[in-house]
Amino acid sequence: MVERDLVIVGGGPAGMAAAISAHENGVKDILLLERDQYLGGILNQCVHTGFGVEYFKEVLTGPEYAERFIKKIKEIPEIEVSLKTFVVNLATDKSLTYLLPGKMETLRAKTLIMATGCREKTREMAHIAGTRPAGIFSAGLAQKLINVEGLLPGNKVVIVGSGDIGLIMARRFTLEGAKVKGVIEIENVSSGLVRNVVQCVEDFNIPFYLRHKITRIYGRDRVEKVDVVQVDEKGTEITDSKFEIECDTVLISVGLIPENELIEMAGIVLDEKTNSPVTDEVNKTSIPGLFVCGNSFKVYDIVDTVTRDSLEAGRLAAEYLL
Amino acid sequence: MSKKYDVIIIGGGVVGSAIARELSRHKIEVALFEKEEELAFGVSKSNSGIIHPGTQNPASSLKGKLCVKGNRLTRKIARELELDFKEVGELIVAFSEEELFRLGELKSEAEKLGVPRLKIVGHKWLEKNEPNLNRKAKAALFAPTAGIISPYRLVYGLSENAQKNGVEIHTSAKAVEIDGERGAFEVFTTDGLFESKYIINAAGLFADDVAEMAGVDTFRIKARKGEEFLLDKKWEDLTRHLLFPLPSEKTKGILVIRTADGNPMIGPTAKEIEDKRDLATTDEGFKEVLSGAQKLVPGINGSDIIAYFAGLRPASGDDFIVREEKEVPGFINVAGIQSPGLTAAPAIALMVVGILKKSGLLLKKKKVFQKHRPKKMHLFAIPPSETKKLIKKNAAYGDIVCRCEMVSKGEVSEAIASGARTLDGIKFRTRAQAGRCHGSFCTTRLMKILSEKTEKPLTEITKRGEGSEIIKKDRCDG
């Protein structure tokens, strides 16, 4: 079986930082696998600003932040990038199998860094009853449709949950001329950054319903309306507080989960609640030489700290290898 | 001039499709009309996917007889159409002495119907062969012939094969008016006017409306809602068999189901409702299903549920209606096909052929009937060695579109080539969007592939047909 010194799975900010840092720390053979058609991961659809304040001491957009790393990666010949490459299997001995158009390969990594990011929780995980028409999107999918594809997925929008992507999409939809009819949050504070609450919701006078939840979605072909109720601090519905909001779109922004199905396949135990690898040390796992960094290690608030910890993952990998 | 057929089938669910394939063995002109944009978008898309052995029907019932026969026929059909039928067996579980007694009754009733190899198994057997079953289970009726199949892929297999053998399939073609009589019916549809000698009404929930168009007013269809909840695929091995409680008068109860796609499923509820379009799931349904399923398998956890849906059983009294109407000769009703309709469909199809013959339609077998359908490739279902070969032959099978279920562009293109026109149609055929992330990552890519292959703008791509467009406005379009 072909052996490579360091394989990194995932070409978002975490995987790119890890690759650059591993190289800086002396690793000469690095293979970076990315399933998408470009590097940068989720940053590519985050066209708003607010990235890099800590790391670059500058205010950048997501694509700008990504571009700085992509440029660096391209300048390092020891980093081989393979795009449209999808890892399907990972074994305990760090051998992995991946597919790409026209090919299926298996190789063994002496050191492996997993930087596969996270996915959004779904409407199903929030157990919202009702129908399943068109018009229900994860906030991230809506963001991709608008920012990358130039497609507006809705005109009258209700946002469930007040995670950062949800808040940012409240502003985005408003700027696109759609009407955001409310952000519904079950807790009594937003789970997003304060600056996003202010700049994306309050500044646009979008109704923000704290201690409320959506109990039902209506509509056969397309979303028509939702039921909203007020809840107490235990999450119990308050009688007679129910009201309806007419809308054609429901965005779900109820949190993120690390994507760790591959390391689970290799036998690494995941925390039942958070889906992060169970470990005491940042980036390390129960398999020597297998590191996890970025949002697949844990859900970070901002990309600057992802970069910081992923640089460390690259250093750890170099230390293990050399 | 309108096109003339020997037989028109109204309704493209499992029943209409099974009839279409059976008729396509004969030298006659057949057309099938479906009001939705694709086949299998009615009752046949949302059910438990169980090929029942016939253990829960009275020995005297038509549905019982057709179920036992259908169970036998489905195996052959699955082989011919390369479908994923698995004989997993079912256990009807008893928890008390009284229930134990009823198991015996069920067994003898089922044996009268001809259900083979039934056996009552005790506590010890259950502990060994169904480790996650509630330890309080006393005994169970074991029916080894129960199986599972993907309900939509069964419909697509049957209908594609029927089409291959000459049946014309019209989608987005709703029958709205019927005139004439045997030998010269006129069927007005949203896709034009067509004539035929015979009409088969397999319109599921709306079979009463279609019958009324022909002047038949002998039955009404009531909808009985069933809510079902799917667990994450990592629980694939939760149970080895299908698990049933003892059935009540009206329903089979809350089951723990294995599915062809691997995700275990729990449900269904059974509640009569007024609105035949009401496919909403409810909080009450969720509670009922979870507690019912936990009675059988206490380890089931509500947080492992990744998807849910509701289906409507089209019921007219307690039994199936399969008959030529006396008042309107040549008009054959296949109605009230509630559970076990998925199982019984191939047997219903044979019965319909018999009725047509008796009514005077000349049915001569074709010399060549292509009974086989080439296997559809699904990466998730083949070993790595085969994947490698497949990708070598066609690069697109290495281009992964749906990451949760590992579906490639090759599979998506194949699905579109065989008739998928909507995102749901792609999902049912390939499983793309059916996994943990519910299409968050692959929806845009799927829309683009669909748009490219069908030459439709992105704004016209729908979830399941007109009215369910995904996009409201293309900004690049001004």
Ligand SMILES: Cc1cc2nc3c(=O)[nH]c(=O)nc-3n(C[C@H](O)[C@H](O)[C@H](O)COP(=O)(O)OP(=O)(O)OC[C@H]3O[C@@H](n4cnc5c(N)ncnc54)[C@H](O)[C@@H]3O)c2cc1C
């Ligand atoms: C929750 C649930 C669980 C079930 N589980 C099982 C099971 O495990 N095993 C089993 O054997 N059975 C099961 N069933 C029963 C089974 O699903 C049905 O018996 C079967 O799918 C009925 O098929 P059909 O073709 O008659 O109906 P449908 O699939 O509804 O087909 C009828 C078609 O007719 C079309 N149509 C209606 N009106 C018109 C018109 N005017 N013009 C043109 N087209 C029209 C509709 O759009 C529809 O596509 C279950 C049912 C439910 C609801």
